[in-house]
Amino acid sequence: MLRVTDKLLEVLSEGLGLDRKVLKSHMGDGAVELEMKINMYPPCPQPQLALGVEPHTDMSALTLLVSNDVRGLQLWKDDNWVAVNYLPNAVFVNIGDQMEVLSNGKYKSVLHRSLVNKERLRISWAVFIAPPHEAVIGPLPELVDEQNPAKYSTKTYGEYRHRKFNKIPQ
Numbered sequence: 786m787l788r789v790t791d792k793l794l795e796v797l798s799e800g801l802g803l804d805r806k807v808l809k810s811h812m813g814d815g816a817v818e819l820e821m822k823i824n825m826y827p828p829c830p831q832p833q834l835a836l837g838v839e840p841h842t843d844m845s846a847l848t849l850l851v852s853n854d855v856r857g858l859q860l861w862k863d864d865n866w867v868a869v870n871y872l873p874n875a876v877f878v879n880i881g882d883q884m885e886v887l888s889n890g891k892y893k894s895v896l897h898r899s900l901v902n903k904e905r906l907r908i909s910w911a912v913f914i915a916p917p918h919e920a921v922i923g924p925l926p927e928l929v930d931e932q933n934p935a936k937y938s939t940k941t942y943g944e945y946r947h948r949k950f951n952k953i954p955q
């Protein structure tokens with residue numbers, strides 16, 4: 786997971802036109818945190834009346850997601866919920882809130898939700914890749930100038946989490 790994370794951060798830095806090491810260095814360098822959450826969605830007799838996970842964006846910078854072969858994840862794209870296909874042996878990569886902030890909005894934190902299934906149990910394993918709580922996260926200085934003002938405030942990741950959990954505006 787750490788090797789994949791390093792590679793993704795390098796590619797995403799290059800995508801911003803920056804040196805490969807920039808995103809990692811702003812995420813605490815070697816201190817980047819990986820947090821795993823296992824979601825279990827038992828079969829539901831009336832799946833149209835329930836959601837597995839409410840629509841949300843992840844607080845992390847990136848989320849790596851693996852699931853069993855039951856579909857359920859949906860992304861909000863072009864004003865519609867779009868189902869994510871199950872792909873064997875694939876890891877899904879979601880952009881999270883910290884990446885949107887660091888990139889000053891060039892990468893968008895994806896709104897997503899999960900549905901439940903009438904017949905089958907669904908399990909997903911999410912690994913949230915996040916800066917340490919004390920890391921100060923804001924738009925990368927390399928991306929901000931007079932023509933491109935900062936679109937997000939700068940604060941520690943711990944402060945961001947506190948605000949998001951308590952529904953305080955960022």
Ligand SMILES: O=C(O)CCC(=O)C(=O)O
Binds near residue numbers: 822850852908
């Ligand atoms: O189960 C899924 O596919 C998504 C779960 C999720 O969005 C989350 O745990 O943050």
Ligand SMILES: [Fe+2]
Binds near residue numbers: 841843
């Ligand atoms: Fe999520």
